[in-house]
Amino acid sequence: MDSKVARINNRWSLENMTALVTGGTKGIGYAIVEELVGLGARVHTCARNEAELEACLAHWNSKGWPVTGSVCDVSSRAQREKLMEIVSSVFDGKLNILVNNAGGAAGVQPTATATKEYFDEIMTLNFESVYHLSQLSYPLLKNSKAGTIIFISSITSYLAFDVGSVYGPVKGALHQLTRNLACEWAKDNIRVNVVAPGSIATPLNQRVSSDEKKFSGINARIPLGRIGEANEISSVVAFLCLPASSYVTGQAIVVDGGFTVNAFMSF
Numbered sequence: 001m002d003s004k005v006a007r008i009n010n011r012w013s014l015e016n017m018t019a020l021v022t023g024g025t026k027g028i029g030y031a032i033v034e035e036l037v038g039l040g041a042r043v044h045t046c047a048r049n050e051a052e053l054e055a056c057l058a059h060w061n062s063k064g065w066p067v068t069g070s071v072c073d074v075s076s077r078a079q080r081e082k083l084m085e086i087v088s089s090v091f092d093g094k095l096n097i098l099v100n101n102a103g104g105a106a107g108v109q110p111t112a113t114a115t116k117e118y119f120d121e122i123m124t125l126n127f128e129s130v131y132h133l134s135q136l137s138y139p140l141l142k143n144s145k146a147g148t149i150i151f152i153s154s155i156t157s158y159l160a161f162d163v164g165s166v167y168g169p170v171k172g173a174l175h176q177l178t179r180n181l182a183c184e185w186a187k188d189n190i191r192v193n194v195v196a197p198g199s200i201a202t203p204l205n206q207r208v209s210s211d212e213k214k215f216s217g218i219n220a221r222i223p224l225g226r227i228g229e230a231n232e233i234s235s236v237v238a239f240l241c242l243p244a245s246s247y248v249t250g251q252a253i254v255v256d257g258g259f260t261v262n263a264f265m266s267f
Contacts, residue, residue, distance in 0.1 A: 011244040015040035018091040023102030025052045027202030031230035035238045037065045046072035074102045074129040084136040095140035097241045100130040101152045108164040126170045147190035148241050155198045182250030191249035193240045198256025199227040223258035
């Protein structure tokens with residue numbers, strides 16, 4: 001192979017790289033695991049549900065894919081620390097890619113009556129866990145000499161949705177964390193970016209898609225005329241992990257079919 005062609009191919013490959021993807025047994029996380037493996041990476045993932053994790057690992061391993069996994073509830077500090085111990089052992093103290101995908105919200109509470117437990121749950125799952133995992137992964141990313149962190153945010157960080165007044169601001173905080181870490185850790189050759197998905201066909205969004213009126217209203221607002229697929233998010237995440245994106249850091253990429261830029265109204 002011509003040396004120039006080989007250099008180009010290397011820029012579009014994750015061969016010999018390692019990745020941790022949290023929440024990789026369903027939806028966007030599942031798609032990210034498969035996308036990164038398809039580009040040559042070795043991947044470790046985690047999930048709260050042991051049965052779901054074992055089923056996914058069995059499926060991937062039957063295909064000969066280099067995916068390992070461990071049970072972890074990322075809302076638990078002790079379990080996060082255990083997860084990173086496992087990752088360090090599996091990948092010999094080096095990590096190229098951290099995808100902080102796990103997150104979500106159980107139900108919606110109006111601001112006036114929102115409980116402390118509700119507030120703490122969303123903050124812990126969507127921000128504290130992400131912040132702490134980034135801290136824990138820092139030595140491993142630094143050791144790799146070329147590290148990448150990807151946060152998974154949401155268009156609720158840009159627009160007001162009927163998801164309560166905690167979830168959106170917390171996802172917005174990931175954007176500022178992205179900018180701060182991108183600058184602070186650039187000296188260690190660690191890049192940090194955030195991807196903000198729009199309405200995506202995942203198990204998490206089944207509640208919305210089952211509401212025909214709300215679902216049709218969302219579709220009408222999307223210029224591309226449909227909700228997205230999980231692999232349309234994972235491909236963007238993968239690009240941000242590739243050597244080809246080596247000059248991209250501190251950025252937020254919205255993947256929403258044009259939803260957030262659409263101000264057109266039908267009369």
